[in-house]
Structure formats: C-alpha cells, structure tokens
Amino acid sequence: MQKARGKGKSARREEAVYRALADPTRRRILALLAEAPRSVGALAAEFPSISRPAVSKHLALLVEAGLAVAEAQGRERVYSLEPSPLSEVVSYVATLDAFWAERLGGLGAHLDRMAREEKA
Amino acid sequence: MARSIVHEVDYPHPPERVWRALTDPQQIGQWLMATDFKAVVGAKYEMRAKPMPGWRGLVEGEVLEVVPQRKLVYTWLGNEKGPLTTVTWELTPTATGTRLKLTHSGFAGLRGFIAYNALKGGWGKKILREGLPSVLAGKPVPSVH
Numbered sequence: 001m002q003k004a005r006g007k008g009k010s011a012r013r014e015e016a017v018y019r020a021l022a023d024p025t026r027r028r029i030l031a032l033l034a035e036a037p038r039s040v041g042a043l044a045a046e047f048p049s050i051s052r053p054a055v056s057k058h059l060a061l062l063v064e065a066g067l068a069v070a071e072a073q074g075r076e077r078v079y080s081l082e083p084s085p086l087s088e089v090v091s092y093v094a095t096l097d098a099f100w101a102e103r104l105g106g107l108g109a110h111l112d113r114m115a116r117e118e119k120a
Numbered sequence: 121m122a123r124s125i126v127h128e129v130d131y132p133h134p135p136e137r138v139w140r141a142l143t144d145p146q147q148i149g150q151w152l153m154a155t156d157f158k159a160v161v162g163a164k165y166e167m168r169a170k171p172m173p174g175w176r177g178l179v180e181g182e183v184l185e186v187v188p189q190r191k192l193v194y195t196w197l198g199n200e201k202g203p204l205t206t207v208t209w210e211l212t213p214t215a216t217g218t219r220l221k222l223t224h225s226g227f228a229g230l231r232g233f234i235a236y237n238a239l240k241g242g243w244g245k246k247i248l249r250e251g252l253p254s255v256l257a258g259k260p261v262p263s264v265h
Binding site: 096 | 131
C-alpha cells in the first residue's frame with residue numbers, strides 16, 4: 001500500500017532529492033546553506049577547486065530538487081536551504097531514536113516482571 | 121561509527137535475564153514486537169507491529185553475531201525505502217545488574233547523512249527547533265530560510 005502510493009509524482013520528486021544529494025559537493029553546499037543563506041560568489045569562494053559555473057550548476061540542481069531556493073538581492077542571487085524535502089529522512093532516524101528510548105523503558109518493565117515471576 | 125543511535129541503560133537484573141529478554145521470541149514480543157527471532161547466526165527474522173503512517177509495521181533482518189550474554193548483532197530493515205541498518209546489543213555485568221548498550225548504526229548513506237546532520241544540529245538549530253517537532257507531530261515541516 002505504501003509502495004503503490006509512492007509511484008507517482010512524489011516518488012519522482014524523492015528521486016530528484018536523492019540525485020541532488022548523491023554528490024559530495026552538493027551536500028557540502030547544503031551544509032553551508034544550512035548555516036546561512038549565501039550568494040553564488042560566496043559559495044564559489046568555498047570551493048576554490050571548482051569553477052563558478054560548476055557551482056551554479058550544482059545550485060540549479062538543488063533548486064530543481066526543491067532543496068534550495070534562490071532570491072534576488074541587489075545584483076546577486078542569494079540561495080538558502082529549503083529543508084522540507086528532508087523531513088522524511090529526518091523523521092526516520094528521529095522516530096527510530098524515540099522508538100528505542102520507549103522500548104528500552106518497556107524492556108526495564110518487562111525485566112522487573114520476569115524477576116517477580118521467577119521469584120513466585 | 122559516529123552515525124548511530126546509541127542508548128545505554130542500566131538494569132537491576134543479571135545479564136542472563138537481560139539476554140533472555142533480548143533473544144527469546146516470546147519475551148521479545150512482550151517489550152519490542154511480535155517476532156520469530158532465533159539467536160542463531162544467519163537466521164532471518166521478522167518483527168511485526170501495528171502499521172503506522174509512513175511505516176508498514178514490519179521489520180526484517182538477519183542475525184550476524186551471537187555471543188551469549190555479551191553481544192547480539194542483527195541487521196534491521198525497518199522500511200523498504202530506508203537503509204539496511206544494524207542493531208548491536210552489548211551487555212556488561214555491573215555491580216547492580218547489567219549495563220545494556222544499544223547501537224543502531226548504518227545511517228551513513230544518503231538518508232543517513234541528512235538525518236545524522238539534522239539530528240546533530242549540522243543543519244542549524246532552527247530546523248531542530250521548528251522542523252523536528254512538526255515532523256514528529258506528523259505535520260509538514262515549515263520552511264526555514
């Protein structure tokens with residue numbers, strides 16, 4: 001049922017997100033944008049071994065995947081992080097972490113119960 | 121191995137009792153999930169619970185390591201779209217019982233990278249403050265520019 005629902009538009013968007021995230025430079029760009037919005041120039045300065053057009057290309061892909069948004073500020077385009085496509089992956093680990101915390105509490109209660117049963 | 125979920129808990133119970141709770145399918149069913157688990161290296165298992173939005177209610181995996189009363193390792197596929205992860209249980213006897221350490225690792229892939237950074241604050245505290253509570257409440261994450 002989950003699978004059937006995943007096939008349409010949202011699956012394609014998800015693929016675009018993962019494709020965008022597959023590249024270490026783009027991941028580094030996202031990490032920088034997470035700190036603060038940055039212009040193409042400011043981003044390019046962080047990657048001295050990559051040409052500015054190449055950085056722009058990476059940014060275009062991130063925008064396409066919905067992971068970054070561009071805004072004109074004066075003569076520059078300033079990019080910022082758009083975290084909502086990340087919600088699914090964030091929720092996966094966060095939910096799992098909370099799940100284990102809860103279950104480990106349950107394990108404690110279960111162990112107490114077993115101890116009482118063994119005594120009885 | 122930094123990209124992991126780690127929990128350490130002290131239980132006032134001997135390692136033998138904790139070990140049984142971790143390996144006996146009947147007992148696992150009482151605190152974790154209904155399962156056909158067998159603590160035998162190579163044995164495949166399934167754990168089932170009530171499906172929830174975003175989760176089909178099934179975990180699958182295979183036992184990788186069994187050191188009675190000391191260590192138990194199995195793979196954990198909790199979501200067909202998620203990464204294949206690894207759950208490691210380590211038991212250490214203490215003066216008062218057992219220290220149990222759970223390490224859930226394998227989030228080093230793409231999703232892992234994102235999730236790990238998000239949880240560690242690498243994406244900025246704003247996401248954790250505003251995004252995570254919404255995610256956990258099942259609401260769409262507000263955009264935070």
